[in-house]
Amino acid sequence: MREYAGLGDAPQVISVAAESPAESAGVQVGDDILSVNGMPISQLHIQSHDTALLADQIEERLAATPEGRDVTLVLERDGQPVTVSFKGETACATRFILKTGKGLTAYSDGNNVALSGKLVDFARNADELAIFAGHELAHVVARDGKARGLGQRRAMEDRADILGADLMRCAGFDVSRGLAIWQRYNKRDWLRWLRGPSHRNVPERIRRFEAHLESAPMVCPPEVPPLAD
Numbered sequence: 001m002r003e004y005a006g007l008g009d010a011p012q013v014i015s016v017a018a019e020s021p022a023e024s025a026g027v028q029v030g031d032d033i034l035s036v037n038g039m040p041i042s043q044l045h046i047q048s049h050d051t052a053l054l055a056d057q058i059e060e061r062l063a064a065t066p067e068g069r070d071v072t073l074v075l076e077r078d079g080q081p082v083t084v085s086f087k088g089e090t091a092c093a094t095r096f097i098l099k100t101g102k103g104l105t106a107y108s109d110g111n112n113v114a115l116s117g118k119l120v121d122f123a124r125n126a127d128e129l130a131i132f133a134g135h136e137l138a139h140v141v142a143r144d145g146k147a148r149g150l151g152q153r154r155a156m157e158d159r160a161d162i163l164g165a166d167l168m169r170c171a172g173f174d175v176s177r178g179l180a181i182w183q184r185y186n187k188r189d190w191l192r193w194l195r196g197p198s199h200r201n202v203p204e205r206i207r208r209f210e211a212h213l214e215s216a217p218m219v220c221p222p223e224v225p226p227l228a229d
Ligand SMILES: [Zn+2]
Pocket: 135, 139, 157, 160
């Protein structure tokens, strides 16, 4: 595997966002990362209680760069060290996680969106999966926290549906096609979590999606709508 993918011991840059400060500074796909803001990766390895989370720890280091200060990376390319510095930019702070063995579910915690493997299996195409990913991402974007009571929770869920649909269509997904997953859900009574009191019933949710698609112009990136009373 290592040989096939050209991996070494160091974590590696797997993509560089187009027109990002990192690209301008010369970061390249395939660069090994030797240190982040002066902290050698080997040191992070030693301090880490779980090396499977090393990528998370590198991201935390990057995010902890003081405002206005440059990010400095020491990279290794073709066996040679390369030092780059640039102003970091937070673009999207949300990570999408695939959960195994958690039933058919999707949830978010303010930073991460989790989709279960069973949900991925249940979805027949990316548009269907995006209905759920969009809804959870909307909770993160809107910074939905703990609700004061059931009414506010319901309002947050309604908003997450609509904002999620807007995020979806801005990303190029077909919301109408994706709604088929709700139709199939509705036939499966074992999905009790969907009928919790904070969510509307499924036909009503589908109706609200469709009304929004018909009436609301597409604005990208979408505004976060205010919470309804
Ligand atoms: Zn929700």
